[in-house]
Amino acid sequence: MKFVLDGEHLLFAESLHKLLDRSDTPTAIRAWSAGDHGPGRRVWRSLAEAGVFALAVPEEHDGAGVLPVELVTAVHELGRHAVPGPVAETVAAAALLASVGGDAAATWLPRMAAGEAMATVARPYALDADAADLVLTVENGELHQAEPAGEARPSLDPARRLFGVTAARSLGKATESALDLGTLACAAQQMGVGRRLLEVSVDYAKTRHQFGRPIGEFQAVKHHLANALVELEFARPLVHAAALSYGTDDFPRDVSAAKAAASEASYTAARIALQVHGAIAYTAEYDPSLWIRKARALYSAWGSPSDHKARLMTLL
Amino acid sequence: MDLDFSPGHDAFRAEVRDWLRAHVPPGPLPSLETEEGFAAHREWERALGAARLSVVSWPAGYGGRDASPLEWLIFEEEYYAAGAPGRVSQNGINLLAPTLFEHGTPEQLARVLPPMASGEVIWAQAWSEPGAGSDLAALRATATRVEGGWRLNGQKTWSSRAAFADRGFGLFRSDPESRRHRGLTYLMFPLDADGVTVRPIGRLDGRPAFAELFLDDVFVPDADVIGAPDDGWRVAMSTAGNERGLTLRSPGRYTAAAGRLLDLWRERADPSDTALRDRVADAWIRARAYRLKGFETVSRTDDVGAESSVNKVFWSEFDIALHETALDLLGADGELESEWLEGYVFSLAGPIYAGTNEIQRNVIAERVLGLPRGSR
Numbered sequence: 001m002k003f004v005l006d007g008e009h010l011l012f013a014e015s016l017h018k019l020l021d022r023s024d025t026p027t028a029i030r031a032w033s034a035g036d037h038g039p040g041r042r043v044w045r046s047l048a049e050a051g052v053f054a055l056a057v058p059e060e061h062d063g064a065g066v067l068p069v070e071l072v073t074a075v076h077e078l079g080r081h082a083v084p085g086p087v088a089e090t091v092a093a094a095a096l097l098a099s100v101g102g103d104a105a106a107t108w109l110p111r112m113a114a115g116e117a118m119a120t121v122a123r124p125y126a127l128d129a130d131a132a133d134l135v136l137t138v139e140n141g142e143l144h145q146a147e148p149a150g151e152a153r154p155s156l157d158p159a160r161r162l163f164g165v166t167a168a169r170s171l172g173k174a175t176e177s178a179l180d181l182g183t184l185a186c187a188a189q190q191m192g193v194g195r196r197l198l199e200v201s202v203d204y205a206k207t208r209h210q211f212g213r214p215i216g217e218f219q220a221v222k223h224h225l226a227n228a229l230v231e232l233e234f235a236r237p238l239v240h241a242a243a244l245s246y247g248t249d250d251f252p253r254d255v256s257a258a259k260a261a262a263s264e265a266s267y268t269a270a271r272i273a274l275q276v277h278g279a280i281a282y283t284a285e286y287d288p289s290l291w292i293r294k295a296r297a298l299y300s301a302w303g304s305p306s307d308h309k310a311r312l313m314t315l316l
Numbered sequence: 317m318d319l320d321f322s323p324g325h326d327a328f329r330a331e332v333r334d335w336l337r338a339h340v341p342p343g344p345l346p347s348l349e350t351e352e353g354f355a356a357h358r359e360w361e362r363a364l365g366a367a368r369l370s371v372v373s374w375p376a377g378y379g380g381r382d383a384s385p386l387e388w389l390i391f392e393e394e395y396y397a398a399g400a401p402g403r404v405s406q407n408g409i410n411l412l413a414p415t416l417f418e419h420g421t422p423e424q425l426a427r428v429l430p431p432m433a434s435g436e437v438i439w440a441q442a443w444s445e446p447g448a449g450s451d452l453a454a455l456r457a458t459a460t461r462v463e464g465g466w467r468l469n470g471q472k473t474w475s476s477r478a479a480f481a482d483r484g485f486g487l488f489r490s491d492p493e494s495r496r497h498r499g500l501t502y503l504m505f506p507l508d509a510d511g512v513t514v515r516p517i518g519r520l521d522g523r524p525a526f527a528e529l530f531l532d533d534v535f536v537p538d539a540d541v542i543g544a545p546d547d548g549w550r551v552a553m554s555t556a557g558n559e560r561g562l563t564l565r566s567p568g569r570y571t572a573a574a575g576r577l578l579d580l581w582r583e584r585a586d587p588s589d590t591a592l593r594d595r596v597a598d599a600w601i602r603a604r605a606y607r608l609k610g611f612e613t614v615s616r617t618d619d620v621g622a623e624s625s626v627n628k629v630f631w632s633e634f635d636i637a638l639h640e641t642a643l644d645l646l647g648a649d650g651e652l653e654s655e656w657l658e659g660y661v662f663s664l665a666g667p668i669y670a671g672t673n674e675i676q677r678n679v680i681a682e683r684v685l686g687l688p689r690g691s692r
Contacts (some may be wrong), residue, residue: 001386003319069317193437202685217690222681229680230629237608244319250601257601286473309597310590316579316600 003240009073016074019046020081026287032084033158037131040084041118047078048115056094056181061109066095068181068243072188076239079192082291084159086127087189088121088302092134092182094118096143100172104145108134121182122146123302125162127154137165144227157297159290163183180255181246186302187239187255187262193233193295196267197273198228200288204277221276226271231265238262253315263299263308270295319611322389328383331388335367337399337529341402344655345401349523354438354480357404358674362433363642371409371433378425379433385614392568399572407477408432408439410563414555415502417692419543427539428504439685440478440507442486442529443469443552450675452487453497453549458513459488459532461545465537466490473532476669479516483507487548494546504540508690511535521661556671562671567603567610570638573659574603577642580656584645595641601656602634622683632673639663 005013015243023046028039047053054220055071059062064070078087086093094112111133120132126230129135129148139148139260144167170171173240202225205216213251215221270292274281281288297303319327345360346353351588364370365379373388374380383391403409413432416425431437448455454569467489478484483506491499511534516524543551567591609627613620639660643650650657667673681687 001320001322001325001611002615004317004615006317009317009666041459141596172432202687213690214688216681216687219678222687223677223688225676225679226629226677229685230626233623233626234602234605234609234630237612240317240607241319241604244317247329257604261601261605273677306590306594309594310332312597312600313593
């Protein structure tokens with residue numbers, strides 16, 4: 001029993017954090033929101049060079065093998081920096097393609113591991129189908145290649161561009177665990193979003209002065225921030241445990257528990273971040289608003305807490 | 317990173333499970349907040365102690381098994397899964413004993429711990445006073461130096477288990493010139509000594525779960541001072557995290573309660589009531605989160621420190637939510653006496669004792685998040 005991240009996981013996370021700090025993700029997010037995927041693509045390529053997208057790809061397709069603990073560690077950092085693009089969707093697409101195998105896997109997986117191809121999966125909307133090189137959908141348990149249908153539907157999170165899809169060619173039977181890996185990636189992303197929101201709120205409370213003192217001296221503010229920490233602290237082990245149960249019968253149950261808790265904790269952090277910052281965070285031009293909007297969008301993406309609680313009760 | 321138990325852990329779990337299966341009383345004991353129930357729970361402690369299962373994490377020399385923190389978590393899981401009785405000794409085991417291990421003399425350890433482990437001496441805490449609750453450093457009860465020891469005077473209150481316990485421990489102002497947290501001494505004293513008046517206080521449901529203590533020139537020998545005189549605040553605070561963290565309300569307790577809640581849902585629930593279904597699922601998720609948090613905590617090599625306050629806020633609020641869900645599942649029967657109702661009444665005190673959750677949130681904000689202390 002050693003239920004904490006290993007030193008090498010922590011070093012990996014730290015290196016991604018530094019890489020993304022240098023990448024100016026807020027600028028990439030705003031460009032992405034305006035339909036310019038260039039800066040976001042550059043961030044993805046640097047993440048691929050760091051090995052992030054190989055973590056959901058089997059070794060036979062030039063990946064690192066599916067490494068769920070490393071994957072949630074990395075995706076947490078992507079959420080912490082609000083990296084735009086179909087992050088969880090690319091993870092799920094890789095797992096889906098690996099499970100159907102054949103030409104589709106051989107064609108796409110090496111390119112996805114290398115960061116050359118971005119993939120998305122409709123759940124039910126296909127996130128960033130305009131940017132993705134491969135669009136997939138699952139209908140009646142069958143994995144299909146798909147085409148985006150119509151214009152992008154605007155999301156609360158401006159960096160999330162959602163599309164309807166039309167199924168085209170069938171690729172084979174979709175496995176539930178591949179979709180669950182995408183759900184788990186979304187939960188890890190949410191944990192990163194929540195963590196960043198707490199970090200910036202604590203920093204703000206230390207520096208913003210009202211009534212002649214930092215607002216972080218006021219108990220009303222302290223208690224909000226403490227509540228956000230409590231929720232995040234108790235969601236994290238659920239995400240880690242779900243990563244460890246990948247490949248076992250407990251995986252769907254643990255993924256649902258993790259996604260429900262991560263959604264709620266991340267959303268709590270967003271509400272508190274907005275309240276602690278006050279009006280400034282209610283503006284689109286202030287960076288934390290990008291994370292606040294993402295927290296609510298991800299709350300219902302890949303299944304809301306209620307969806308996952310309903311599923312959990314059928315699995316217990 | 318892994319969540320695997322070793323064969324040694326599995327063997328320990330099996331031994332605990334087998335013993336409990338053979339020895340846990342078939343029905344619930346009478347409430348430990350009654351005289352009859354207190355005696356029954358003391359008998360149970362004796363049985364646990366005889367099997368060296370009352371204090372598994374203590375050294376063998378004092379009645380324990382030198383169990384690791386992980387083994388202690390395993391013990392707690394099995395204990396509550398077996399539906400074993402509440403621990404009437406827990407104030408001594410969780411609050412006093414850790415302080416003695418850190419600050420006690422060998423003589424004190426040898427004298428105090430074995431009878432605590434066997435249930436022969438049950439301890440009550442005596443921290444709060446009428447004017448010193450959250451602001452514990454405002455306490456006014458005094459310890460005055462006399463030949464060979466001290467004379468205690470003053471009033472303590474909200475003293476858990478004191479209605480029927482044997483001995484108490486708490487902080488007293490030993491330097492009359494001192495202010496706040498300076499000049500306090502940590503002392504142990506008998507509750508049946510001359511000059512001690514114990515007035516039980518009925519808790520919310522009327523049961524005497526705690527008491528007021530009136531101390532009138534109560535003599536305590538020097539041997540019952542823990543740590544140095546006037547250094548009591550530091551002595552008490554060095555182990556305050558034990559009360560707030562895992563040990564007071566272990567994850568195993570909630571794992572078992574969430575399992576029973578799930579059984580209740582299966583028996584009683586209307587499957588179309590999705591709001592209640594979500595709350596039952598939420599209880600299961602939170603119980604699992606706390607269980608995993610426990611494994612995370614015992615895996616860490618650094619000091620958890622003020623993070624124990626994060627646990628205290630979590631388990632105390634979760635305990636209420638879980639029992640509220642059970643009462644709601646029971647519908648009109650929810651107000652009738654039951655183990656769920658007993659658990660509910662017990663849970664309501666959680667956000668108040670062991671440092672109110674407001675104090676815990678201040679601790680989290682200042683010592684974990686690094687916010688400025690400022691004025692209150």
